[in-house]
């Protein structure tokens with residue numbers, strides 16, 4: 001069953017609330033849709049979004065990469081050889097991980113459609129509800145506490161608090177939220193690269209002194225500051241998660257060699273899709289690092305694909321897959337706090353004519 005064409009388009013996504021981190025504020029955005037078509041009416045679709053501050057890509061650059069570079073490598077290839085075809089697309093250009101992710105997920109879904117099965121079966125996973133945290137946007141301490149209480153009332157038991165300096169204000173933010181929610185609610189902190197190593201340790205020490213327990217601290221320092229990340233990890237009593245520092249399997253190997261984190265946040269858009277994420281998982285496991293599956297601010301389509309991987313590799317953890325919750329209307333990943341439920345039914349069997 002040969003791949004005949006690849007199409008891209010756009011779709012708007014409206015958020016129920018503004019999403020604010022130390023890096024950016026997002027209200028509404030567009031996703032790039034990628035559709036892989038094969039003989040016999042077989043199709044597979046994906047949705048991705050350019051996040052320039054993290055992968056260096058925009059929606060326009062994703063469309064150009066897909067249409068001008070990646071699609072020509074795929075067209076004419078057999079779906080039965082999809083692993084080889086995807087490996088070849090990954091080698092066709094440096095970087096552009098989100099564009100590669102769009103191709104990778106669409107091809108995997110085309111394979112599922114061709115076989116008349118679900119994506120989870122293609123990936124060797126038993127699909128189950130995946131627990132997720134929910135993000136509380138960066139704001140004043142009292143506004144964050146109010147948002148945190150709303151999310152807890154909706155059923156979330158794990159909150160990811162966005163922080164971003166200054167140190168004293170960040171300590172106050174976390175302390176105020178901790179005082180506003182029940183003691184059994186787990187708090188995670190994500191600085192999105194906002195601190196120096198020294199500031200990160202000041203925040204951690206301040207929280208310990210205040211008696212505020214946090215589950216982990218994510219990406220405290222800039223992505224390229226491996227030494228800073230290692231210094232925080234060496235001294236912190238709280239586990240450190242690498243996100244912006246950990247895109248590919250090679251990144252994870254470097255982080256492990258430097259002792260620079262305890263856990264990696266794996267996102268399809270950072271590594272290049274499902275096939276590449278499986279390599280990241282293998283390296284992280286081999287190096288003794290924990291796994292957290294996360295998503296960009298994207299649609300439920302990408303979250304659903306990631307949740308399948310979480311089902312396969314770390315089904316019992318609370319992951320970071322709330323992106324679809326932020327979108328007003330989604331179908332591929334349904335949120336029933338605190339779970340992501342994927343719409344991963346086998347597609348209708350394709351026509352064989």
Ligand SMILES: [Mg+2]
Pocket residue numbers: 190192218219243244265
């Ligand atoms: Mg993060």
